[in-house]
Amino acid sequence: xxxxxxxxxxxxxxxxxxxxxxxxxxxxxxxxxxxxxxxxxxxxxxxxxxxxxxxxxxxxxxxxxxxxxxxxxxxxxxxxxxxxxxxxxxxxxxxxxxxxxxxxxxxxxxxxxxxxxxxxxxxxxxxxxxxxxxxxxxxxxxxxxxxxxxxxxxxxxxxxxxxxxxxxxxxxxxxxxxxxxxxxxxxxxxxxxxxxxxxxxxxxxxxxxxxxxxxxxxxxxxxxxxxxxxxxxxxxxxxxxxxxxxxxxxxxxxxxxxxxxxxxxxxxxxxxxxxxxxxxxxxxxxxxxxxxxxxxxxxxxxxxxxxxxxxxxxxxxxxxxxxxxxxxxxxxxxxxxxxxxxxxxxxxxxxxxxxxxxxxxxxxxxxxxxxxxxxxxxxxxxxxxxxxxxxxxxxxxxxxxxxxxxxxxxxxxxxxxxxxxxxxxxxxxxxxxxxxxxxxxxxxxxxxxxxxxxxxxxxxxxxxxxxxxxxxxxxxxxxxxxxxxxxxxxxxxxxxxxxxxxxxxxxxxxxxxxxxxxxxxxxxxxxxxxxxxxxxxxxxxxxxxxxxxxxxxxxxxxxxxxxxxxxxxxxxxxxxxxxxxxxxxxxxxxxxxxxxxxxxxxxxxxxxxxxxxxxxxxxxxxxxxxxxxxxxxxxxxxxxxxxxxxxxxxxxxxxxxxxxxxxxxxxxxxxxxxxxxxxxxxxxxxxxxxxxxxxxxxxxxxxxxxxxxxxxxxxxxxxxxxxxxxxxxxxxxxxxxxxxxxxxxxxxxxxxxxxx
Ligand code: GLN
Ligand code: ZN
Numbered sequence: 184x185x186x187x188x189x190x191x192x193x194x195x196x197x198x199x200x201x202x203x204x205x206x207x208x209x210x211x212x213x214x215x216x217x218x219x220x221x222x223x224x225x226x227x228x229x230x231x232x233x234x235x236x237x238x239x240x241x242x243x244x245x246x247x248x249x250x251x252x253x254x255x256x257x258x259x260x261x262x263x264x265x266x267x268x269x270x271x272x273x274x275x276x277x278x279x280x281x282x283x284x285x286x287x288x289x290x291x292x293x294x295x296x297x298x299x300x301x302x303x304x305x306x307x308x309x310x311x312x313x314x315x316x317x318x319x320x321x322x323x324x325x326x327x328x329x330x331x332x333x334x335x336x337x338x339x340x341x342x343x344x345x346x347x348x349x350x351x352x353x354x355x356x357x358x359x360x361x362x363x364x365x366x367x368x369x370x371x372x373x374x375x376x377x378x379x380x381x382x383x384x385x386x387x388x389x390x391x392x393x394x395x396x397x398x399x400x401x402x403x404x405x406x407x408x409x410x411x412x413x414x415x416x417x418x419x420x421x422x423x424x425x426x427x428x429x430x431x432x433x434x435x436x437x438x439x440x441x442x443x444x445x446x447x448x449x450x451x452x453x454x455x456x457x458x459x460x461x462x463x464x465x466x467x468x469x470x471x472x473x474x475x476x477x478x479x480x481x482x483x484x485x486x487x488x489x490x491x492x493x494x495x496x497x498x499x500x501x502x503x504x505x506x507x508x509x510x511x512x513x514x515x516x517x518x519x520x521x522x523x524x525x526x527x528x529x530x531x532x533x534x535x536x537x538x539x540x541x542x543x544x545x546x547x548x549x550x551x552x553x554x555x556x557x558x559x560x561x562x563x564x565x566x567x568x569x570x571x572x573x574x575x576x577x578x579x580x581x582x583x584x585x586x587x588x589x590x591x592x593x594x595x596x597x598x599x600x601x602x603x604x605x606x607x608x609x610x611x612x613x614x615x616x617x618x619x620x621x622x623x624x625x626x627x628x629x630x631x632x633x634x635x636x637x638x639x640x641x642x643x644x645x646x647x648x649x650x651x652x653x654x655x656x657x658x659x660x661x662x663x664x665x666x667x668x669x670x671x672x673x674x675x676x677x678x679x680x681x682x683x684x685x686x687x688x689x690x691x692x693x694x695x696x697x698x699x700x701x702x703x704x705x706x707x708x709x710x711x712x713x714x715x716x717x718x719x720x721x722x723x724x725x726x727x728x729x730x731x732x733x734x735x736x737x738x739x740x741x742x743x744x745x746x747x748x749x750x751x752x753x754x755x756x757x758x759x760x761x762x763x764x765x766x767x768x769x770x771x772x773x774x775x776x777x778x779x780x781x782x783x784x785x786x787x788x789x790x791x792x793x794x795x796x797x798x799x800x801x802x803x804x805x806x807x808x809x810x811x812x813x814x815x816x817x818x819x820x821x822x823x824x825x826x827x828x829x830x831x832x833x834x835x836x837x838x839x840x841x842x843x844x845x846x847x848x849x850x851x852x853x854x855x856x857x858x859x860x861x862x863x864x865x866x867x868x869x870x871x872x873x874x875x876x877x878x879x880x881x882x883x884x885x886x887x888x889x890x891x892x893x894x895x896x897x898x899x900x901x902x903x904x905x906x907x908x909x910x911x912x913x914x915x916x917x918x919x920x921x922x923x924x925x926x927x928x929x930x931x932x933x934x935x936x937x938x939x
Pocket of ligand 2: 826828910912
């Protein structure tokens with residue numbers, strides 16, 4: 184085999200029934216030993232390799248399995264785990280897990296989102312003293328393991344430049360240190376790996392460089408040049424494929440085309456205009472190009488006509504063109520065939536990982552002008568494109584009829600005065616972000632109701648009892664604005680998706696989010712509308728229990744889209760407006776039900792930010808306008824809150840301001856209130872609740888600690904606009920921590936209030 188031919192850039196690994204998740208969690212709980220855990224992994228790999236080979240791919244990837252994360256695997260492979268883990272005296276596997284999850288005296292490495300996906304990787308911590316050397320054998324072991332069952336594979340690795348660009352300076356590194364400075368030393372390790380793979384008989388190796396889908400400096404592009412000249416210069420090496428994905432490669436394309444590597448994989452789905460850039464690149468003439476025309480990140484069946492025309496555009500440019508996925512299939516579920524609960528017509532429009540492999544094989548043959556039958560794929564594409572019932576003319580007409588003034592609230596000062604008159608809150612009002620601990624009883628009741636063993640009346644009674652308990656607790660703690668606690672919600676997106684028209688849920692559509700954690704994103708397939716109120720009865724009930732204001736709790740349009748599989752047949756901004764309209768109806772109904780404070784959560788605002796700065800403005804325009812559409816058209820006296828977490832906010836401060844929410848609560852405890860200083864400096868002029876209690880940790884913060892954080896906040900933003908709240912919802916915590924923590928939070932609010 185000289186060419187790669189048809190392939191996929193990666194495959195799901197958690198197991199069709201989340202076998203790896205279960206094994207990992209049993210292993211961590213001490214219920215199974217290492218041998219059994221390793222056995223689960225081996226069985227999953229065997230199954231995946233056989234499946235991919237039998238499906239007819241020309242090249243099958245390996246080393247795409249991981250016990251936790253592929254970036255952490257790379258850190259371990261090159262001997263760069265931080266010393267706080269390697270000195271614990273644990274087995275190699277437990278050292279690896281300690282780095283991922285932390286142990287008593289060694290806090291976990293940081294975890295963050297993998298580009299603009301909902302997958303999280305473990306951030307390498309590197310300093311000037313870090314030395315890399317090939318200490319692991321994972322890619323070699325997996326290659327041998329596959330060969331032993333008769334499957335020749337192509338080991339896949341995170342590329343050296345992306346690896347360093349994803350790393351952060353270790354805590355001990357001097358100011359200004361950049362991990363990229365370590366490139367030459369890291370390349371020594373990669374060269375050694377290439378040699379070993381070559382000795383083993385490996386024909387092709389894949390290096391992933393998705394970092395070049397984002398804007399990159401001259402220095403970073405130079406690093407890419409250096410890296411691939413150095414690696415390709417090796418004579419004893421497999422052929423090298425470099426994969427760029429999650430967008431076009433920008434200037435990285437020219438760099439890679441001119442370096443002496445053998446093949447390039449390009450993503451022709453995320454950025455349609457990239458096809459032309461690739462077709463116009465003369466230096467590709469001696470390279471194999473893998474045309475990523477099958478979407479690795481979304482669940483729609485590929486339209487063969489469009490896919491083939493894109494791939495065919497490159498035929499004259501490259502030495503050869505083969506078909507591949509746009510990125511690893513890690514981001515989609517395994518197999519749509521199992522989804523018996525889906526409407527058959529919708530099912531016919533979908534392709535999960537297993538189906539996408541077949542698509543790649545089929546399109547690859549078609550590209551070579553082999554006789555293949557594309558009629559079913561063509562029919563599905565036509566059926567979806569012409570499905571009249573996807574369109575809801577009522578929703579479209581309502582959006583059409585909206586005038587600009589319908590999505591603008593009156594000036595903040597006027598609203599603030601009306602809200603103060605209505606709510607009569609003390610300075611530094613205290614509140615929480617929405618969810619209270621989800622106790623076993625709550626989960627059991629939800630599960631029993633879903634399974635049908637608890638009837639509607641029993642379920643309602645159980646939820647109401649829980650809401651009352653949570654309301655009384657908050658009164659007792661002395662919080663100023665209460666919440667109902669969200670006991671009825673499994674998940675902040677799924678709950679709404681289940682109640683909105685245009686969404687479908689899967690039974691087995693699990694996707695790895697991080698480590699053993701999986702999510703099951705809903706599928707947004709048609710125009711969205713709200714058949715009936717979704718949260719109003721619970722909110723009304725909670726408000727009826729108390730004289731204090733109870734906050735209504737909704738998820739915002741951007742976050743609903745970010746955590747769903749969205750339709751790809753219309754711009755995201757248009758879909759967002761439909762979701763926003765449904766939320767707007769809910770906001771309106773909450774107000775009618777006597778709810779005076781309504782929070783619309785947008786924790787994913789930063790996550791959907793496009794990788795390239797040139798696309799930011801357009802993104803902010805639709806993200807902000809959908810939020811405003813959802814939260815306007817109400818009385819001045821109704822107070823809108825929003826909430827954000829999980830990210831660095833630097834780049835989105837202006838957008839947060841533009842949302843025009845009356846109060847924004849935001850994760851801040853870990854960064855010691857940095858974000859309030861940023862907001863203050865940016866002239867943010869509305870209410871802000873910087874989180875003063877880090878809910879990601881079981882630690883209970885003391886009154887003095889919280890007071891200190893509050894004093895910092897009051898120093899950066901005028902006190903009359905500061906709110907006091909935790910970093911995020913409390914649902915993953917236990918009452919044993921939450922109660923004292925909230926008690927301290929309220930006490931700190933009183934202390935600092937008395938100093939004003
Ligand atoms: N209201 C949600 C909760 O409290 C917010 C969750 C989130 O921001 N991720 O659980
Ligand atoms: Zn949050």
